[in-house]
Amino acid sequence: MTAKDPAPAVWHALPEAMVLERMAAGRDGLGMVEPARRLALHGPNRLPTAVPERALVRFLRQFDNLLIYVLLGSAGITLVLGHGTDTAMILLVVAVNAAIGFVQEGQATVALEAIRGLIDPRASVLRDRRRVTVAAEALVPGDVVLLEPGDRVPADLRLLRACHLRIDEAVLTGESVAAEKSPAPVALAEALGDRRSMAYSGTLVAAGQGAGVVVATGLATELGRISRLLGSVAALTTPLVRQMDGFARRLTGMVLATAAVVFAVAILGRGYAPADAFLAVVGLAVAAIPEGLPAVETLGSVTVICADKTGTFTRNEMMVATVVTADDSLTVTGAGYAPRGGFRRGDAEMEPEPEGPLSDLARVALLCNDASLRDSGGTWHVESDPMEGAMVAFALKAGLEADATRRAYPRRDKISFDSQHRFMATLHHGHEGHVFACIKGAPEAVLARCRDARVPAGDAPVDWAWWNARIQALAADGQRVLALASKPTPAETSALSHDAVAGGFTLLRLVRALQADGAVVAMTGDGVNDAPALKQTDVGIATGRKGIEAAKAAAEIVLADDNFASIVAAVREGRTVYDNLVKVIAWTLPTDGGEA
Numbered sequence: 001m002t003a004k005d006p007a008p009a010v011w012h013a014l015p016e017a018m019v020l021e022r023m024a025a026g027r028d029g030l031g032m033v034e035p036a037r038r039l040a041l042h043g044p045n046r047l048p049t050a051v052p053e054r055a056l057v058r059f060l061r062q063f064d065n066l067l068i069y070v071l072l073g074s075a076g077i078t079l080v081l082g083h084g085t086d087t088a089m090i091l092l093v094v095a096v097n098a099a100i101g102f103v104q105e106g107q108a109t110v111a112l113e114a115i116r117g118l119i120d121p122r123a124s125v126l127r128d129r130r131r132v133t134v135a136a137e138a139l140v141p142g143d144v145v146l147l148e149p150g151d152r153v154p155a156d157l158r159l160l161r162a163c164h165l166r167i168d169e170a171v172l173t174g175e176s177v178a179a180e181k182s183p184a185p186v187a188l189a190e191a192l193g194d195r196r197s198m199a200y201s202g203t204l205v206a207a208g209q210g211a212g213v214v215v216a217t218g219l220a221t222e223l224g225r226i227s228r229l230l231g232s233v234a235a236l237t238t239p240l241v242r243q244m245d246g247f248a249r250r251l252t253g254m255v256l257a258t259a260a261v262v263f264a265v266a267i268l269g270r271g272y273a274p275a276d277a278f279l280a281v282v283g284l285a286v287a288a289i290p291e292g293l294p295a296v297e298t299l300g301s302v303t304v305i306c307a308d309k310t311g312t313f314t315r316n317e318m319m320v321a322t323v324v325t326a327d328d329s330l331t332v333t334g335a336g337y338a339p340r341g342g343f344r345r346g347d348a349e350m351e352p353e354p355e356g357p358l359s360d361l362a363r364v365a366l367l368c369n370d371a372s373l374r375d376s377g378g379t380w381h382v383e384s385d386p387m388e389g390a391m392v393a394f395a396l397k398a399g400l401e402a403d404a405t406r407r408a409y410p411r412r413d414k415i416s417f418d419s420q421h422r423f424m425a426t427l428h429h430g431h432e433g434h435v436f437a438c439i440k441g442a443p444e445a446v447l448a449r450c451r452d453a454r455v456p457a458g459d460a461p462v463d464w465a466w467w468n469a470r471i472q473a474l475a476a477d478g479q480r481v482l483a484l485a486s487k488p489t490p491a492e493t494s495a496l497s498h499d500a501v502a503g504g505f506t507l508l509r510l511v512r513a514l515q516a517d518g519a520v521v522a523m524t525g526d527g528v529n530d531a532p533a534l535k536q537t538d539v540g541i542a543t544g545r546k547g548i549e550a551a552k553a554a555a556e557i558v559l560a561d562d563n564f565a566s567i568v569a570a571v572r573e574g575r576t577v578y579d580n581l582v583k584v585i586a587w588t589l590p591t592d593g594g595e596a
Contacts, residue, residue: 010188011156011158011197011198011215011216012158012185012186012188012190012195012196012197012198013185013186013187013188013190014158014185015185016158016160016183016185019158019213019215020160020213023141023142023213023214023215024142025142025143025144025213026144027144027160028126028128028129028144029125029126029127029128029129029143029144030127030128030140030142030143030144031127031128032127032128034142035127035138035140035143038140038141038142039138039140042140042141042217042218042220043217043218044137044138044217044218045136045137045138045139045140045154045155045214045217045218046136046137046218047218047219047223047224055102055106058102058105058106059098059102062097062098062099062101062102063094063098066249066252068094068097068098070252070255070256071090071093071094072090072094074090074282075087075090075091075094077278077282078090078279078282081275081278081279083279086279086282090282121135121136121137121152121154122134122135122136123135123136123139123145123151123154123155124145124146124148124151124383125139125143125144125145125146126143126144126146126211127143130372131146131370131371131372131383132383133383136154136155139154139155139214139217140214140217141214141215141216141217142213142214143155143213143214144160144211144212144213144214145157145211145212145213145214146209146210146211146370147165147199147205147209147210147211147212148205148209148385149205149206149207149208149209150204150205151204151205152202152203152204152205153167153199153200153201153202153203153204153205154201155201155214155215155216155217155221156198156199156200156201156214156215156216156217156220156221156222157198157199157200157212157213157214157215158197158198158212158213158215159181159182159183159197159198159199159210159211159212160183160210160211160212160213161183161210161211161212162181162182162183162208162209162210163208163209163210163415163416163418164207164208164209164416164418164420165180165181165182165205165207165208165209165210166178166179166180166181166205166206166207166208167179167181167199167203167204167205167206168203168204168205168206169192169193169200169203172192172193172200172202172203172222172223173192173193178206178207179193179196180196181196181197181199181208181210182196182197183197184196184197185197192222198212199212200221200222200223201216201217201221201222201223201224202221202223208416208418209416209417255284258284259281259284260281262277262280262281262284263277263278263280263281266280266281317336317337317382317386317389317390318386318387318389318390318480319332319334319335319336319337319390319393319394320332320365320390320391320393320394321479322474322479323343323358323361324470324474329345330343330344330345330350330358331343331344331345332394332397334393334397336380336393337373337380337381337382337389337390337392337393338380338393339373339380339393339396339397340397341397342397343358343397343398352398352399357508358398359398359399359400360486360508361398361484361508362394362395362397362398362399362400363395363400363405363409364438364440364484364485364486364508365391365392365394365395365440365484366391366392366395366400366402366405366406367405367406367409367411367426367428367438368424368425368426368438368439368440368484369388369391369392369440370385370388371383371385371388371389371391371392372392372402373389373392373393373396373402380393387480387482391440391482408430408431409428409429409430410428410429411426411427411428412427412428412429412435412493412494412495413426413427413494413495413496414426414427414496415496415497415498415501417441421441421445421498422441422442422444422445423439423440423441423442423445423446423449423501424439424440424441425437425438425439425440425496425501426438426496427489427493427494427495427496429491433491434488434491435488435489435490435491435493436486436487436488436489437486437487437489437493437496437500437501437505438484438485438486439484439485439486439501439505440482440483440484441482441483442482442483443467443471443481443482443483444471445483446483446484446485446505447464447467447468447483449485449501449502449503449505450485450503450505451503451505453467484508485505485508486505486508487505
């Protein structure tokens with residue numbers, strides 16, 4: 001923010017243009033250089049974390065155990081009695097136990113920090129008019145953030161665009177019903193829960209889509225204001241750790257009670273001197289107390305794993321497999337999002353004509369689309385929805401170049417996809433000033449808006465019965481079926497409305513999207529619809545790479561590698577450790593009792 005920025009509580013009352021002016025930003029986002037300057041000025045977009053525990057404190061904490069207190073007390077008394085050898089042996093046992101715990105906790109801390117690096121929250125932003133994904137902590141005031149269902153709002157945003165956008169603000173307001181959002185400014189005096197033009201850091205997008213300019217990051221956000229009221233984050237204690245603590249207390253009580261009886265018998269019944277009797281009792285206590293008891297998490301007790309299919313047994317990737325026309329059917333080759341592959345008619349390979357029907361279809365698929373593809377070390381990833389990523393890959397296979405095509409046919413307006421109308425529509429202007437609309441969505445929703453269907457000889461009236469039969473056949477194969485269409489609009493058209501896309505379209509084709517086969521990549525849940533189940537289970541497991549923030553927040557465990565085999569391996573390892581724990585206790589107690 002700049003020196004002329006208003007107080008944070010004023011953003012909701014300002015018009016969009018004034019907000020952008022004061023933030024020195026535009027609707028297309030910041031450039032690629034400016035964010036670095038602002039990041040240096042404002043700092044990372046993160047809340048202060050608890051001060052890392054110093055090594056000395058972690059070592060001393062190993063002695064914070066009732067059993068260890070008994071041993072240390074025994075060492076102190078033997079030292080006072082002048083039995084240095086006994087004192088040294090007791091302290092050696094305690095020191096070895098503390099060293100083992102110190103080293104193990106250090107290794108766990110390093111591992112957890114490495115995992116946090118893999119699952120840092122991400123945000124979709126516009127930079128140089130392009131959609132990119134960045135770490136949430138890299139956001140700066142002035143960034144334009146894109147919001148979709150399931151996203152955790154990464155910073156305080158003044159909304160610039162909202163389409164059926166509803167945000168769950170319970171973390172700030174306590175309201176269980178998601179709040180309706182709109183970019184229109186609201187009254188200055190409105191309470192936090194009534195500021196419809198704002199999206200606050202830490203809240204959850206429940207439905208719809210939107211975009212907003214970042215007006216506050218880190219401690220300057222509403223969530224940051226609340227965090228300043230909190231002293232520290234309480235450490236979590238697992239059920240097994242609580243059970244082990246209870247076991248230690250009961251065991252210590254039994255050992256002390258036994259020691260007291262032995263001490264009394266030694267003095268009263270056997271005539272031992274108090275010093276000699278005490279040494280015998282100390283030896284009994286040292287022998288009977290198991291100095292180190294390993295622990296394991298709940299995962300070792302898992303007996304059933306309930307897994308979400310999409311994204312669990314599949315790669316959570318989509319690809320266009322078949323293109324169906326009024327007189328033809330083409331198979332699309334390739335795998336995943338990689339724009340490598342081609343087209344076959346039967347067993348024969350075919351090349352798409354630069355201005356043919358297939359290219360027209362690919363152009364609509366690319367223009368009526370918000371996704372982009374990114375090549376990361378030979379692995380292609382999608383920015384945005386997997387289905388839209390599949391459409392981009394299809395267009396690239398058809399010979400189109402994404403950026404060039406979108407520059408040649410710039411977008412004027414958009415109707416975002418919504419579950420009620422089940423389509424997405426965009427408005428474009430192209431060569432020689434002609435303007436046209438594209439639509440993509442559920443076949444029945446698109447067909448209802450079509451008058452003609454494209455065939456090689458030209459446009460012909462839609463054969464409703466034939467197309468419905470084709471749709472049913474494709475759906476029966478378990479495929480996701482989409483329809484694409486376009487229509488010319490008056491040159492003066494500058495905005496889309498539902499009335500403008502109510503009819504008059506020409507159907508370009510039906511596209512069948514097939515979930516790509518591949519290596520088993522798994523999690524028990526990855527989407528916002530999985531969050532309730534993740535929260536309900538004893539061990540909720542979410543994906544770390546592809547899962548949305550809602551799923552990660554609801555889960556107790558996050559898979560760093562998104563691999564279902566890792567869950568099985570973790571359960572197997574947990575059971576081994578748990579079994580070893582039982583064996584150690586079963587062996588240690590009788591052995592120590594025998595020594596006593």
